[in-house]
Amino acid sequence: MAITKREFLQLLGLSTSALGMQTFLGGSPAAADGVPAWAALPAGSTPKTGGKLVYGQTYPNWAVGTSDNGKHPYYWVDLLTRSIWNSLLWVDHDYNLQGELAESWHPTDDTLKVWDFKLREGVMFHNGKEMTADDGVASINAHIAQKGSGFINKWFEKVEAQGKYGLRFTLQAPYAEFPYALAEYRIVIVPAAAPDLILTDGIGTGPFKLVQVDNRRGFQAVRNENYWLKGRPFIDELEGYVVNSQTAINGFRSGQFNAVFNIDPTTAAQFEGAGGIVHKSKGGDQFLISMPKNLDIAWNDPRIREAVSLSIDREAINTIVYNDPGSWVGNDTQMSGLNREFQPRDKAYDVAAARKLLAEAGYPNGIDLPPIVFSASFPEMPRVMAIAVESLKKAGINMEIREMPTDGFDAYVKQVNPPYGRPSAGVVGPRNPAINLGRLVANDVEMGAWKGEKADAFAKLYAETIAEPSEEKRIDMYKKLQKIVQSDTPAIVLGGRRNMLAHTAGIKNLKSHSQNWSSRFDDVWIES
The missing domain is CATH 3.10.105.10 (Dipeptide-binding Protein; Domain 3)
Known part of the structure; x- marks a missing residue:
C-alpha cells in the first residue's frame, strides 16, 4: 500500500514540524516502462539505434596534465564523466536533484547529520559485477582519501553499508543540502578495490564502456549492453576530443565532429552556417x-x-x-x-x-x-x-x-x-x-x-x-x-556565461547543461 511523505516521515520517527517543508525525502518517480521520470524522452520521440557520436570539447579538465592515467575520473579529458561513470545523484537542467544510482534518500532524524540512501538493484559494472553497497562504501572512502571533492570531505565522518543495497552517511555537522554534494562529476561509484587500484581502471556503470583514452587528447568508447537505464544508450559508439576553438569549427565543417561542446559564442553563426544547430543552456560557469x-x-x-x-x-x-x-x-x-x-x-x-x-x-x-x-x-x-x-x-x-x-x-x-x-x-x-x-x-x-x-x-x-x-x-x-x-x-x-553546444541536424536530444559536467549521453540518438 502506498504511503504519503508525511506517513513515511512519521514511520522514521521524524518531526514533520521540525523538518518544515519536508523537502528531504528524495527519489525519482518511475515512468511506465520502469525508466525514471527524469529520463523520459520528449513526447512523440521515436529514437533510432546505432551510429557514432564524435564530439569536440573546447573545455578541457583543469586537472589534465597532472596525471598520466586518463582512466581515472578525476583526470578524464573534459569533465563529462557520465559517459563512462555514474554518481549516486544527478542535477537536472532545472537544478532539481534526481536519483541516478540512488533510488531514494532521506535523513534519519531531524539533526540532519545521518542520511540513508537506497541503491538501485541490478546495476552492473562494465566488468560484469553487480553494484552493491560495498562498492558504494569503497568508492566514497576512496574519494575522501583522494580528496575528490571538498564538498563532501569537509562534512564527512563515515559511510557504512546497510544491507546489500543501502548506504548510511554520518556527517560531522548538520547539512540540509548534503545530497547535492553526491551529484558531483568526480564522486562516481566504481567497483571496490585496493586503495592503490580503486578508481584507476576506467570501469564504471555508465552508458558506454571505455575502449581507449589519451587524457591529453581524447577517448573512444562503445555501447554498454547492460546499462541500467532500460533500452539505453541509443548510439553504438562515442568519441570525444579536446580541441581549440578553431579546430572545433574546422572539424565540424569537415564532418570530423558531429557535435561540439562549449563553443566560442562568437562562432555560433559559423556553426549554423555549416548546417549546425546551436543549443544554449540557461547558464554556465x-x-x-x-x-x-x-x-x-x-x-x-x-x-x-x-x-x-x-x-x-x-x-x-x-x-x-x-x-x-x-x-x-x-x-x-x-x-x-x-x-x-x-x-x-x-x-x-x-x-x-x-x-x-x-x-x-x-x-x-x-x-x-x-x-x-x-x-x-x-x-x-x-x-x-x-x-x-x-x-x-x-x-x-x-x-x-x-x-x-x-x-x-x-x-x-x-x-x-x-x-x-x-x-x-x-x-x-x-x-x-x-x-x-x-x-x-x-x-x-x-x-x-x-x-x-x-x-x-x-x-x-x-x-x-x-x-x-x-x-x-x-x-x-x-x-x-x-x-x-x-x-x-x-x-x-x-x-x-551560458554554455553552448552545436550539433548536426541528424543528432537528436543533445542539450547543453548549465552544469557543463552534468551533460548526459544516454538519451541522444542519431537519425542520419
Missing part, C-alpha cells in the same frame, strides 16, 4: 578572481578589493563577448544568477566610487597591482580578461591578467604560498547555494586567507544556515550571507 590576502599585497585593504570590483565593466563583457546585454552580472560571491537566492550587489559598476575608495586607501593617483594568472578554460576567457584589464585602467588600476596553458596550470598556482597559491583567475560552476557559499569556508584558494570579523560572522551564519531544516528560512539566510561577502569582497566574480 562564472569567472572568479582569487586574491590571496596572506601576502604583502595592497588588496589586503578591503577598500581596494571593492574598488577593483566596482571598476570592472561587466555589462561590456556581456555585450562584447556574449552579445547578451542586460544579462546578469556577478555579485562577488560564488552564487550564480540561476540561483533563486541570488542577491545582486547594490551597484555593479561605479568608477567614481572606485576612485574614491582608492583615495581613501592612500592611492589618489591610482595603483599598480600584481599580476593574475589564468588558464583559458573556455575559448572566450582571454577576451573576458582583456575587457576586465581595460576597464580597470579607467579607475587608475593597473593589473596584468596573464594567460597560461591548461597543462600544468593548477600545479603552477599551488606551488607557492600554500594552501592559497598565487593570485589567479578561474571558473566557478553553478551549483546549489550550500555548495556555492560553502566554498568560502571549505576551499583554500577561493577563501584566499579571508579572515577577520566579517569572515567569522560569515562562517557562523553559514553553519546555522545549512543546519536549518526550513527551506524558506534558508533562502533568507543565504541572501544575508551574500551581503556579508559583498561588504568585504574577498574575491571578484566577473559574471556568468
